Amino acid sequence: xxxxxxxxxxxxxxxxxxxxxxxxxxxxxxxxxxxxxxxxxxxxxxxxxxxxxxxxxxxxxxxxxxxxxxxxxxxxxxxxxxxxxxx
Amino acid sequence: xxxxxxxxxxxxxxxxxxxxxxxxxxxxxxxxxxxxxxxxxxxxxxxxxxxxxxxxxxxxxxxxxxxxxxxxxxxxxxxxxxxxxxxxxxxxxxxxxxxxxxxxxxxxxxxxxxxxxxxxxxxxxxxxxxxxxxxxxxxxxxxxxxxxxxxxxxxxxxxxxxxxxxxxxxxxxxxxxxxxxxxxxxxxxxxxxxxxxxxxxxxxxxxxxxxxxxxxxxxxxxxxxxxxxxxxxxxxxxxxxxxxxxxxxxxxxxxxxxxxxxxxxxxxxxx
Ligand SMILES: Nc1ncnc2c1ncn2[C@@H]1O[C@H](COP(=O)(O)OP(=O)(O)OP(=O)(O)O)[C@@H](O)[C@H]1O
Ligand SMILES: [Mg+2]
Numbered sequence: 001x002x003x004x005x006x007x008x009x010x011x012x013x014x015x016x017x018x019x020x021x022x023x024x025x026x027x028x029x030x031x032x033x034x035x036x037x038x039x040x041x042x043x044x045x046x047x048x049x050x051x052x053x054x055x056x057x058x059x060x061x062x063x064x065x066x067x068x069x070x071x072x073x074x075x076x077x078x079x080x081x082x083x084x085x086x087x
Numbered sequence: 088x089x090x091x092x093x094x095x096x097x098x099x100x101x102x103x104x105x106x107x108x109x110x111x112x113x114x115x116x117x118x119x120x121x122x123x124x125x126x127x128x129x130x131x132x133x134x135x136x137x138x139x140x141x142x143x144x145x146x147x148x149x150x151x152x153x154x155x156x157x158x159x160x161x162x163x164x165x166x167x168x169x170x171x172x173x174x175x176x177x178x179x180x181x182x183x184x185x186x187x188x189x190x191x192x193x194x195x196x197x198x199x200x201x202x203x204x205x206x207x208x209x210x211x212x213x214x215x216x217x218x219x220x221x222x223x224x225x226x227x228x229x230x231x232x233x234x235x236x237x238x239x240x241x242x243x244x245x246x247x248x249x250x251x252x253x254x255x256x257x258x259x260x261x262x263x264x265x266x267x268x269x270x271x272x273x274x275x276x277x278x279x280x281x282x283x284x285x286x287x288x289x290x291x292x293x294x295x296x297x298x299x300x301x302x303x304x305x306x307x308x309x310x311x312x313x314x315x316x317x318x319x320x321x322x323x324x325x326x327x328x329x330x331x332x333x334x335x336x337x338x339x340x341x342x343x344x345x346x347x348x349x350x351x352x353x354x355x356x357x358x
Binding site for chain 2: 013024
């Protein structure tokens with residue numbers, strides 16, 4: 001191999017390293033988050049159940065990882081006839 | 088007290104079976120009673136690498152299903168009387184390996200051996216999770232290459248959650264075994280460096296095994312590489328890794344570092 005290659009061509013390992021670091025940071029976080037979402041969902045369900053009757057299937061909890069902030073979206077469908085106590 | 092070691096990787100073909108045989112033989116050479124267990128049901132290969140393929144009568148599935156007693160299935164190595172093999176079956180039914188069955192076999196092996204080395208199949212399915220299930224120690228076989236490192240990261244996550252130890256709040260001792268390391272490519276900067284992999288996976292290193300024709304030669308002969316030629320570079324790497332596994336501390340050498348000044352200068356350039 002020519003010694004000039006050292007200077008003319010960039011080696012590929014640093015790129016590999018960088019890509020891996022970004023990817024794994026993401027994958028590790030998302031493994032933890034799916035657990036977090038499941039826990040949040042259960043606890044939110046429990047809190048709501050104290051006050052109104054809702055269908056488990058009608059409660060959706062989603063997490064969206066943005067670049068700077070992560071948003072948690074909670075969508076609960078409460079049926080009209082649900083026993084919500086008037087204030 | 089028996090120590091259960093799982094040799095695992097996620098990715099296929101990185102050198103798990105080669106490493107299981109080499110480490111198993113190296114531990115047995117220290118006069119410690121060792122059994123290597125093949126968990127790759129349907130694709131068994133450890134028997135071939137160990138040179139015992141013609142002596143397989145019963146396998147782990149036969150023991151689990153009660154068709155054979157454990158001592159009938161264990162094959163004693165012809166070279167080392169402290170080394171044994173428990174083969175996998177070639178049955179296509181992967182469900183033949185049950186969690187309860189594996190637990191019974193492990194409990195019995197623990198009564199008779201100092202070391203139980205489990206050769207995991209590739210992937211993260213049943214076979215791989217059962218192979219790691221009872222491990223005290225994990226050897227994570229990784230090649231210095233992106234997909235292998237990523238899969239190792241996945242496996243580390245499983246070791247921290249799906250093992251018996253993890254479930255009782257304990258931890259599996261994890262070691263990185265870097266294999267198929269090519270010094271020339273590392274020097275050119277076209278292969279992830281040892282430090283890169285260590286930094287990314289952040290588990291301690293137990294050895295670096297060079298890419299070597301000796302490995303193929305040993306498997307052709309049906310001998311663990313540490314027995315085929317104990318002076319070859321991969322054999323030395325495995326023998327040292329086995330000593331570290333047994334608790335000794337010795338410095339790790341990067342294969343192919345004994346170069347001239349020229350190689351050194353350029354080898355360090357990217358550092
Ligand atoms: N250090 C090495 N140098 C050269 N060849 C090697 C080295 N380690 C392993 N190999 C070769 O790579 C191939 C795969 O090795 P091996 O069967 O041990 O991998 P594995 O991880 O057990 O694969 P699988 O996931 O299919 O079970 C074999 O042909 C083996 O000889
Ligand atoms: Mg294998």
